[in-house]
Each structure stands twice: as C-alpha cells, then as structure tokens.
Amino acid sequence: MATSTPTHQITMYTDGAASGNPGPGGYGVVLLSGSHRKELSEGFRLTTNNRMELLAVIIGLNALRFEGCQVTIYSDSRYVVDAVEKGWVFTWEKNRFKKKKNPDLWQQFLQLYRRHHVRFIWVKGHASIAENERCDQLAVAAYQATNLQIDEYYEKVGRFES
Numbered sequence: 001m002a003t004s005t006p007t008h009q010i011t012m013y014t015d016g017a018a019s020g021n022p023g024p025g026g027y028g029v030v031l032l033s034g035s036h037r038k039e040l041s042e043g044f045r046l047t048t049n050n051r052m053e054l055l056a057v058i059i060g061l062n063a064l065r066f067e068g069c070q071v072t073i074y075s076d077s078r079y080v081v082d083a084v085e086k087g088w089v090f091t092w093e094k095n096r097f098k099k100k101k102n103p104d105l106w107q108q109f110l111q112l113y114r115r116h117h118v119r120f121i122w123v124k125g126h127a128s129i130a131e132n133e134r135c136d137q138l139a140v141a142a143y144q145a146t147n148l149q150i151d152e153y154y155e156k157v158g159r160f161e162s
Helices: 049-062 078-085 088-094 103-113 130-144 152-156
Strands: 009-018 023-033 036-047 070-075 117-122
Touching: 009 049, 009 130, 023 049, 023 130, 036 049, 036 130, 036 152, 049 070, 049 078, 049 103, 049 130, 078 088, 078 117, 088 103
Parallel strands: 009 070, 070 117
Antiparallel strands: 009 023, 023 036
C-alpha cells in the first residue's frame, strides 16, 4: 500500500507599494499554515508598485519549504491576479513577454507557480481586511527604511521599457 505525503495548505496575503510610481517601493507578505505565521518584507530605492505587487508573490512562493503546496493567495493587485487567473501571463510567456513590462519577475513567478497548486483571490485594498492591511503596513515600512535594496533589473532595463 502506497503512502502519500500530506498536502500543505498555505494561505498567503501579499501587497506592494511605492511612494511615487516609480519611486521607493516595498512589499509585504503574510504566510499562514496551521498555527504557523511568517511575515516578510523588503524595500527598494527605485521601483514601481506593480513590480512590488508581483515580487511579494514571488517572495512568498519562494519561502515555501515543500513543493506541491495548496496555496491560496489574497492580493489587492488586479495586475497580478488578473494576469494569472485570466491566463494572460501564459500568452505573454508564449510570446516571450514581447512589449510586456516586468518579464524578469514574471519568469521567476512562473517557475515558482508551477511547483505548487496556486489560486488567487482578489481583495479590495484598504477595506479593513486584517492581513491585507498588515501587508500594506509591512510594504510601506519597508520602503521608508534606510537600508533600501537596488531593483537591478528595473534600474538598468525596466524603466526604459515602453
């Protein structure tokens, strides 16, 4: 009789923010699994809100310890949620992201996405959803910090994409 490994159920809340667009930006992630909770955040000196929204998802997925997790991601980013749930990103990938912004992040996302069973749920931002509000607080605090990282791709290539 074969034994199966238990499926890990993960709930993830993500948010990205930028002060100015472009400007200093940050992301916030809250990961929940059973009684476990993990918060992640980081700030960048020059980026966009959409890059931070997508990076939050990437960082959250990358933090998962096991492959094949059942992941429900709550995000207030129509850019991210619609791109995946409406299938746009898969067409962009087939077209090698021609004339699309953030190809570096979308490629990272797709690698991680394919390791798990992911579904997105769009939530209204600033609507008193506790974990979404926490992600926003983490993202804002991250870009207001003094030790901001460099968004290498954006500063070298991305800001010149049309």
